[in-house]
Amino acid sequence: MKLTILGCYSATPRTFSNPTSQVLEIGNHIFLIDCGEGTQVELRKKKIKFSRIKHVFISHLHGDHFYGLVGLVSTFKMLGREAPLHIYGPKGIKEIITLQLKLSDSWTDYPLHFHELSSLESELIMEDERIEVSTIPLQHRVYCNGFLFKEKPGDRKLILSKVLNYDIDKAYYNSIKKGKDVVMDDGRVIANEELTTDPTPIKSYAFCSDTKYDEKKVPLLNQVTALYHESTFLEKHKHLCERTGHSSAKEAATIAKKASIGTLILGHYSTRYDSVELFKEEAKEIFENVEVAEDGKEFEF
Incomplete structure (x- = not known):
């Protein structure tokens, strides 16, 4: 299982940082998770083959999580894509993307399948013989889901x-x-x-961004191999979490500890801070095995 961070900062793109987007390689799949501005540029930098991306998961309809999607969809067309592309996201994602394609006369030549989500409960949204993907309901200012990617048990x-x-x-x-x-x-x-x-132990990955502190998701995260959890603020700005629907580094670590996960990866930082290491220091007061996401960084499990 390999995770590549394409972008991990909140709000707007900057010369030194990109908004949320990442690629997960698991079970012979390459999954794109969120698609902020600049995603396709970062995909090229990391030499990730566009043709292998067949499933895109969008957590919510705030721009820093999907404004790069229509550009990527259009690029696939210009590259002569024929394979279907499946897009999973909140209700409304189909209207937004197809309107842009319509008004720019950029309809795809390949099948484009939208799987719109509206449930407030966790649901299985994708499955094959090796992997299953479920939603993780999150508490944000708009309808939002995280995603749980889990291998199926192999043979003995x-x-x-x-x-x-x-x-x-x-x-x-x-x-x-x-x-x-x-x-x-x-x-x-x-x-x-x-x-x-026994068969090789299964691996699992949970993506949780954006969300305020919410222990309801802990059972869904129980003992996952790795958890990416947003940590927009440090503790000194914790008062901003409730109003904005975000979490602090310590709150992310508390969720990790309660769920007994393997590795916690922090991300979605506010750019008001000088160093991401500050987030790691605060989280490690609660949970020991903490990593910090950075644009271009890779994790292998």
């Missing part, structure tokens, strides 16, 4: 020496990897635990 691993020792026919190998016991011709039952080891 054969202990080949044990299997060969019992002279088990190869026809049973697949069912053994699926967790089934083996019944021998003489009636003996060979327990699956004798023949296999």
Whole structure:
């Protein structure tokens, strides 16, 4: 599982920072999560193949999270894209994007599928044989969702020496990897635990931006491998969190601790601060395993 930060600052683009956008590589997918201005430029800088992006997830309809989307959709057309593109986002995302395409006479030559979201409860929105994606309802000034990306459990691993020792026919190998016991011709039952080891532990990633402090999402985040959680403000400006619908670094760390996650990645910083390390210092007072997102930074799990 690899996470590439394309942008991780709040509000407006600057010469040294980009608004929210990131790429998650998991389960043979490349998912684009949010698409602030400048996203396609950053994709090129990181040499991420446009053709491999088939699913885009938009958290909410504030400009710093989706103003780069119509440009990316148009670029896909100019590059001769034929593969479908699936866009998941709040109700209204289809109207906004298609109106721009209509008035600029820029209709795509490839299938463009919108999956509009309106539920206030977590829901499964995408699934295949290796991965599932669910929403994480967030508390912001407008309707907003985070996203939980989770691998499905793989097959158990054969202990080949044990299997060969019992002279088990190869026809049973697949069912053994699926967790089934083996019944021998003489009636003996060979327990699956004798023949296999546990599958590779699944990985999961949760994206939570933008949101004020809300413990309701903790059960959805329980023991995720990595959590990206917004931390717009430091504690000295905590009074701004409630009014703006954002979180402080300490509040993000508190959520991470309550959910027993693996790694916390902070982001969505207000540009009023001189250093992102200040966010890390405050969060580590609550939760030990803290990283700070920065434009262009990569994380591998």
